[in-house]
Amino acid sequence: MTDFRAAYLEELTNIAPDIDPDTVGDDEHIQDDLELDSMDVLNLVMALHKRFGVDIPEADYPRIATVALATRYLESHVAS
Amino acid sequence: MPSLGADMEAGKLVEWTVQPGDQVSRGDVVAVVETQKGAIEIEIFESGTVHELIAELGAELPVGAPLAVILAEGEAPPAEAPAAPESVQEDMTAQSPAEDITAPPPTPDIAPHAGAGPAASPAARVRAHELGLDLSAIRGSGPGGVIVLADVEVAAPGPARPQARTGGTGSAIDEMRKAIAAAMTRSKQSIPHFYLSETIDVQPAMDYLAALNADRPPPERVLLGALFVRAATRAAAKIKVMNGHFTDGAFRPADRVNPGIAVALRGGGLVAPALMDAQDMTLDQTMSGMRDLVTRARAGRLRSSEMTQGTITISSLGETGAEAMTGVIFPPQVALVGIGAPHRRPWVVGDAVVPRHVVTLTLSADHRVSDGRQVARFISEFETLMSEPEAL
Numbered sequence: 508m509t510d511f512r513a514a515y516l517e518e519l520t521n522i523a524p525d526i527d528p529d530t531v532g533d534d535e536h537i538q539d540d541l542e543l544d545s546m547d548v549l550n551l552v553m554a555l556h557k558r559f560g561v562d563i564p565e566a567d568y569p570r571i572a573t574v575a576l577a578t579r580y581l582e583s584h585v586a587s
Numbered sequence: 588m589p590s591l592g593a594d595m596e597a598g599k600l601v602e603w604t605v606q607p608g609d610q611v612s613r614g615d616v617v618a619v620v621e622t623q624k625g626a627i628e629i630e631i632f633e634s635g636t637v638h639e640l641i642a643e644l645g646a647e648l649p650v651g652a653p654l655a656v657i658l659a660e661g662e663a664p665p666a667e668a669p670a671a672p673e674s675v676q677e678d679m680t681a682q683s684p685a686e687d688i689t690a691p692p693p694t695p696d697i698a699p700h701a702g703a704g705p706a707a708s709p710a711a712r713v714r715a716h717e718l719g720l721d722l723s724a725i726r727g728s729g730p731g732g733v734i735v736l737a738d739v740e741v742a743a744p745g746p747a748r749p750q751a752r753t754g755g756t757g758s759a760i761d762e763m764r765k766a767i768a769a770a771m772t773r774s775k776q777s778i779p780h781f782y783l784s785e786t787i788d789v790q791p792a793m794d795y796l797a798a799l800n801a802d803r804p805p806p807e808r809v810l811l812g813a814l815f816v817r818a819a820t821r822a823a824a825k826i827k828v829m830n831g832h833f834t835d836g837a838f839r840p841a842d843r844v845n846p847g848i849a850v851a852l853r854g855g856g857l858v859a860p861a862l863m864d865a866q867d868m869t870l871d872q873t874m875s876g877m878r879d880l881v882t883r884a885r886a887g888r889l890r891s892s893e894m895t896q897g898t899i900t901i902s903s904l905g906e907t908g909a910e911a912m913t914g915v916i917f918p919p920q921v922a923l924v925g926i927g928a929p930h931r932r933p934w935v936v937g938d939a940v941v942p943r944h945v946v947t948l949t950l951s952a953d954h955r956v957s958d959g960r961q962v963a964r965f966i967s968e969f970e971t972l973m974s975e976p977e978a979l
Contacts, residue, residue: 524710524736525853538907542853545810545906546881556805565800565808 511581512574518554522547533575559585588620588648591627591894594769598622599647600654601712609637611657616890618654619712623766624858625759625887626712627894635659707734713887714739717759763856771915778833778916779954783962787970788936789929790943795976811929812903813874817979818972819924820844820865820873823899826965828957829950830898832919838956847897847917848877850884859917860889861897870979904928911947921953922962924969 516528519537526541537543543551552563555571561584563571571577588598602619611617616628617637638656642648658664705722707715711734715722718739725742727734774780792814800808823830823844831840844866847859860883862868862876883889900917903926912925927947934943948969952962972979 523853544851545812546878549805549808549810550878550882552808553805562804565797 509585511585512578514558515555515571515574515577515581518551518558521554522550531574534573536572538572555581561585588642588650588652588654589629589891589895590650591620591622591891592624592766592770594766594773595622595650597647597649598627600642600644601626601716603640603644604628605637605640605655607637607639611635611637614892620891621716623762624856624894625763625884625889626716628888628890629654630891631657633657633659635662638664705734706732707739708736710736710886711739713759714743718743760855763852767857770917774915774918778918778921780916780951781954781959781962782913782949782951783959783966784911784913784947784949785966785970786932786945786947787973788934788943789946789973790934792973792976793929793944807871809870809874810877811906813870813877814973814976814979815903815924815926816846816848816862816865816877816901817868817870817873818969819899819901820846820868821972821979822965822968823922824866825968826961828961829922829952829965831921832898833921833953833956834919838921838953841898843898845896845898847900847920848880849900849902849914850881852885858884858889858894859897859900859902860884860893863892863896899924902926911949913949914951916951916953921956922965923951925949925951 516531519531519541520526520528523541523543531541535541537548537551548568552568552571555561555563559581561581563580563584567580569576570580588600591598598620599622600618601621603617604619605611605615605617611631612634613630613632615631617631618629619626620629621627635657638658640655642652642654648654656665705725705727707722707725707727712722714736715725715734720739720742722734725734725738726732728738789811793811796809796811796814803809823846827840828838830844831838833839843864845861845863846865847861849857849859851857860880862873862880865873865876868876880889880893897917897920899920900914900923902912902914902923904912905928908928910927910930912927914923914925916923925948927949929944929946931942932945933940934945935941936943948966950962950966
């Protein structure tokens with residue numbers, strides 16, 4: 508089974524290379540805590556779209572805003 | 588060494604992307620220079636043949652110092668110049684100009700990066716600079732031997748980050764902070780700023796984007812910031828007294844609009860590279876241009892034209908955050924468009940009070956060039972454009 512948590516963290520740190528993936532808490536918010544801006548969030552959504560073919564609509568952005576939320580979201584939305 | 592900003596005094600040559608004998612055209616990237624604002628790709632401002640590279644890699648050079656000799660077509664090399672390398676001493680430089688013109692131009696048969704210092708990713712380049720490492724001493728593991736970030740980290744001596752941060756001339760962030768301080772101090776000392784603000788309804792724009800993006804895959808989605816840039820660009824094209832440079836005691840309006848997009852860098856600092864010729868772009872082109880600028884700003888790979896040819900700055904606080912910002916004009920420009928984050932507020936529409944998303948627009952303008960009436964026209968134009976987002 509795909510490790511969505513690791514994949515998400517990898518794409519996140521591609522966009523923000525200064526973030527140490529080992530220090531990101533499961534419930535840290537990518538905008539409020541990790542200071543991604545709207546362009547970063549769109550780039551993250553694009554990266555996940557490219558990697559998993561998942562078409563995350565804007566209304567679902569809050570559901571990928573933390574590691575814990577995103578892991579759950581990807582598990583339920585990516586066709587295995 | 589070109590000036591890449593109002594307060595740049597010197598730059599460090601870190602890479603040549605051409606070598607003697609290469610043909611170059613105006614706008615080609617010929618070198619990379621490390622500045623306080625990161626690594627900048629230097630574009631050549633005339634066409635011709637690279638005759639000689641004068642500056643040495645790694646040299647810290649003052650603005651105005653010669654980097655290379657470019658010969659225009661038919662131009663003879665300067666007599667006092669040292670002998671050129673073998674490859675260009677053949678006929679093309681030894682002949683008289685008259686004969687040169689009839690001769691076919693030499694074919695550039697050299698791969699773009701050959702012999703021009705080690706090929707390395709921008710992140711690797713920045714990190715190596717931070718660590719004080721020489722890229723040529725690092726073995727590249729990327730495609731074709733390109734040095735990637737991981738190679739630099741491997742080559743780093745021990746836990747090198749704190750050491751590099753405290754040693755020598757200070758970190759890149761400290762340098763950038765100094766550059767910002769110098770430019771903003773100069774701006775406040777020389778530009779008589781004045782400000783006009785207006786809170787405008789952006790609900791139509793947000794509704795328009797939500798509908799537009801709902802049918803689009805992520806790579807084609809458009810952010811509210813792109814609508815702001817479109818509206819500001821079109822307003823600047825119309826209100827010409829807000830768009831241009833104040834140099835040598837006079838305002839020179841620009842005939843095109845190159846909005847400088849303020850980009851916050853992670854870890855601190857700010858750059859405002861220009862989106863060139865934005866007046867001719869569609870909304871989608873504006874969005875992809877902004878995405879490219881932000882990506883390259885963060886990677887430290889902007890071009891010299893983008894650093895110097897901005898005609899007005901747009902600083903948007905993004906989609907969350909404070910509701911207003913009064914910005915400092917970036918000299919030699921004469922205006923800055925400050926846009927707060929959208930906030931949901933009670934708003935009067937017709938005769939009813941309804942919840943709407945609004946933003947506060949604050950124009951910083953130069954009183955040597957414009958007055959309140961003209962700035963008010965800019966704001967009014969911007970507001971009208973944002974009320975009809977489908978036309979942007």
